[in-house]
Amino acid sequence: MAPLADNCGMSLFLIIALPFLGALLPGLMIQAGRQSCFIMTFLVTASALIGLATHAPAVLAGDVVTAQLNWLPSLGLNVNLFLDPLGLMFAGLILGIGLLIITYARFYLSRDDNMGEFYTYLLLFQGAMVGIVLSDNILMLLVFWELTSLSSFLLIGFWKHTADGRQGARMALTVTGMGGLALIGGMLLLGQIAGSYDLTTILENRELIQASPLYVPALILILVGCFTKSAQFPFHFWLPHAMAAPTPVSAYLHSATMVKAGLFLMARLWPVLSGTDLWVILVCSAGLITMVLGAVIALFKDDLKALLAFSTVSHLGLITFLLGTGTAFGAMAAVFHILNHASFKAALFMTAGIVDHAVHTRDMKRLGGLRRLMPLTFAVATIAALSMAGIPLLNGFLSKEMMLEEAYHTTLFGSPYLVAVVATLGALFSAGYSFRFVAHTFLGPVRDDYPDTPHDPQVGLLLPPALLIIPVIAIGVAPFLAEPFVKIVTQAVIGNAAALPDAHLKIWHGLVPALWMSVIAVVGGLILLAAFAPLARLWAATPRPEAKDIFDRIIAAAVSLAYVFAERLHNSSFTRYAAIFTATVIAIGAHAWFTGVNAAPTRDMLAITPVGFAGWLMLILATVFLVTVHRNRLATLILMGVIGLMVSVGFNYFSAPDLALTQISVEVVTIVLLLLALNFLPNATPVESTAGQRTRDIILALAGGIAAMGLTYAMLMSDFPITSISEYHLANSYKGGGGTNVVNVILVDFRGFDTFGEIIVLGIAALVIYALTEALLAGPVRARLLNRGYEEARAGDAHPLMMVVLTRVLMPLVLMVGVFIFLRGHNEPGGGFIAGLVVAIAVLMQYMASGFSWAERRQRYPYHGIIGAGVLCAGLTGIGAWFAGAPFLSSAFGYFRIPPMEKFELATAMGFDLGVFLAVVGAVMLSLESFSRLGRRAGIEESDYAMDIDPSRIETLTGGES
Amino acid sequence: MELLVATAIGTLTAAGIYMILRLRTFPVIIGTSLLSYAVNVFLFASGRLALNAPPVLRDGVEVYTDPLPQALVLTAIVISFGMTAVIVMIAVGSYLSSDDDMVNDPDADADQTKEGAA
Secondary structure (H helix, E strand, O other): OOHHHHOOOOOHHHHHHHHHHHOHHHHHHHHHOHHHHHHHHHHHHHHHHHHHHHHHHHHHOOOOEEEEEEEEHHHOEEEEEEEOHHHHHHHHHHHHHHHHHHHHHHHHOOOOOOHHHHHHHHHHHHHHHHHHHHEOEHHHHHHHHHHHHHHHHHHHOOOOOOHHHHHHHHHHHHHHHHHHHHHHHHHHHHHHHHOOOEHHHHOOOHHHHHHOOOHHHHHHHHHHHHHHHOOOOOOOOHHHHHHHOOHHHHHHHHHHOHHHHHHHHHHHOHHHHOOOHHHHHHHHHHHHHHHHHHHHHHHOOOEHHHHHHHHHHHHHHHHHHHHHOOOHHHHHHHHHHHHHHHHHHHHHHHHHHHHHHHHOOOEHHHOOOOOOOOHHHHHHHHHHHHHHHOOOOOHHHHHHHHHHHHHHOOOEOOEOOHHHHHHHHHHHHHHHHHHHHHHHHOOOOOOOOOOOOOOOOOHHHHHHHHHHHHHHHHHHHOHHHOHHHHHHHHHHHHOOOOOOOOOOOOOOOOOOHHHHHHHHHHHHHHHHHHOHHHHHHHHHHOOOOOHHHHHHHHHHHHHHHHHHHHHHHOOOOHHHHHHHHHHHHHHHHHHHHHHOOOOOOOOOOOOOOHHHHHHHHHHHHHHHHHHHOOOEHHHHHHHHHHHHHHHHHHHHHOOOHHHHHHHHHHHHHHHHHHHHHHOOOOOEOOOOOOHHHHHHHHHHHHHHHHHHHHHHHHHHOOOOOOOOOHHHHHHHHHHHHOOOEHHHHHHHHHOHHHHHHHHHHHHHHHHHHHHHHHHHHHOOHHHHHHHOOOOOOOOOOOOOHHHHHHHHHHHHHHHHHHHHHHHHOOOOOOOHHHHHHHHHHHHHHHHHHHOHHHHHHOOOOOHHHHHHHHHHHHHHHHHHHHHOOOOOOOOOEEEEOOOOOOOEEEEOHHHHHHHHHHHHHHHHHHHHHHHHHHOOOOOOOOOOOOOOOOOOOHHHHHHHHO | OHHHHHHHHHHHHHHHHHHHOOOEHHHHHHHHHHHHHHHHHHHHHOOOOOOOOOOEOOOOOOOOOOHHHHHHHHHHHHHHHHHHHHHHHHHHHHHHHHOOOEOOOHHHHHHHHHHHHO
């Protein structure tokens, strides 16, 4: 907003780009060793964090830092970024905890793990997360949202060798990916309602959005996206399975980042979406159910990480519930708990990883008594766990008190007590599993059957969680330290939708109901711990649905449903695809035809002339014959030639001389090409299709033919519904392009960029053919080709005298014609395309007359080079326009006179046309030459002579006699 | 004349579709070529038909046919040669490698024969 804010501090673009660009480094730096790889990654994240910190003073003072770049304004998709206190908090968590995780991972990953790959994924993920929290455009936000799903898939499945890792990653991707789709729908609806995709605009339109009939679908879709990402009931099941990831990933994704993205979005959109009954019911219920369900399951998990996973689910539910109440106090409690949860949960995950690393098990049944063996780990884990349990003087206590306070005042489904009771229950189980985490891991007698010797880890592993404990205690003891920040962020969340509550963060509020609820929770938690053994037996005996089984069954059902369609439609039968495609096109066309309005003919039919009729008759007869004799492939080719000739003549007849010239020269090279191909393919097509199939094909073909005919006739008999742009071309061809042949001027000037692209495509096609030939000749096909026999009787002289002499005489003439057609192209029918084809035919004749190897030895410039030269020539001509200050491919022309010649014209478009010419010659010749290379056989001596029988060569005559 | 052009396009299309639905590579290639003719002529005809009015500017001549479809079709003709060459190469390559010029997978053909028999 404040323009000066753009000038101080690191650009927001750079903050997002740094992790993405930095993601390239670890993969490279791993070559230099694990330590350098770690340092590089650390520095990347640290620079982004410093960049963020440069904005912190301005943001905390109330400025909103923005950065804008118009990307696709027509779609409303612009790269608009903004940094407000909410974004600052999340970006700080993502980058700050990111630094700790990077350090922790350095010591956690073993030598067998590819550290470079790991850090690359981590930085990609980090960049995507920062992108989410800094996006001002919701479409950009969606892009980053999907990127987090993809990069977290790579991270969760990092241990590719474990089935758990792969399945967990796939489940996470499926669930969050589906949620992402829902979110796209919801966000598009939201953008439609608000008339803008910019968050800042959307956030100002609360009344408009909540009054819209699209509000309900938009809300539900957005919530599905948030709930899947933040593992809210009923989508909570993916998160525990994602624990198959390495511990640093779990600590990062599931404490501070990925799962908080859903919460972030709910907080971000809180001003416009919250406050309605639907919002309260949906979000509060989902949050409460998740909170209690997650806490209960967590209590009975023996795996440390599983316990923490479900506790995360539970805490996310808690925050969701707080956002769902729709009050400003709830939002403040949510913000505060996001901050607190990130610190103690990341620390807990890391200590669980430390235990796993040292003892090689995370199963609490095999742990216990570690407090003497791992005292430092014990200290860190205990403080973090007690904070999670909600014990006073730790930060978890403060936000949990606020939650209970909020719950006490919330009425849901008409009952004022329901929420309070459920929230206390959740807190009770939460205390229970926190106590169990400490008691069953660290307390109790020292055992003698640990899988490995427990010991405190090296500093690198312990320092990151220890650092996180500092805010846990500091905020817990002195909550007023965090209060200004929490209030600023809360203000950013609630915007103008509500007033900031004047409540303060403090330890002692007096003997309020929340305190009693808290006491009940802690005492209840201790009772749960004491009675754990019988409760666990009861839990084990209780039947309950397993979310993974349900998920697997749904996936299996979806897959088999997909097969029902796929196996019918997609059975590797090309013929079937073609039939389905044809039928679909005809059906859609017919639907449009019969439901649309067909204007009455506005043009008079041209009178049918005898010449026109004769040409038509020949074309029709040739086509019909072709279909009837198509099993004889040589006859097919001859009839193809007739059809091509008639098409060319038709072009000429209907005032398209350029097309006629092009078509007829292409026809020559196409027939040569197909003849070459037929040299390798069977000469006849056997009868294989059944009568039923042929009937189907005939019906389809007739339907397609009638449809094409009807469409053409309707089109030809009516005028353009709107004015054609052709008038412009006709009017400006001479004035602007300096040529009277409008078709050529369009090709080299008006639509020069198209033509440029087309010659490149042509060149690529030729190179593909060359590459395929190379691949064939490198494989077993080569031997087969060399040793194959002859199917037909051979001619005595493959390179006949008459043909050699004739083509030799014709060569300069044809080249001359080529030059002539090229030069006149700008003003008369002709041009680079046609000239290229004509010259290619001239060269081709030499190959045909004297054989491939003879001609190849005399070919000085490789055809690849000619294609390249053509493309370069056209491109450089286009670039030349830059020096005149004009856009790419602008042309210039002038008229010159060299006495005694007539005045003539020179246009830069000629250089472009020369490029076209060269590219066409190169592409045609390279294609045909590649085919010819397949034709070489073993045992054929390569003749040094142009013709087999040469009267002027004495030795052939005498050699035959001796 | 419009009727003749329309029927010619229709015939070429029908022949092209029929050939594309054959089971060997060569007729399928011929089918795509026939369809290319039909499509090119159709695109050309979208500028409407005109006799003796080539789009080459002359003094004193006022009526020209539409040049734009012609320019587009001109490149389309050349490109379709390139594409034909590529698929012909693929067809030849697959025949030489497998001694078989069927367009369908063997098991799909088995399905088809079953269907045919049923």
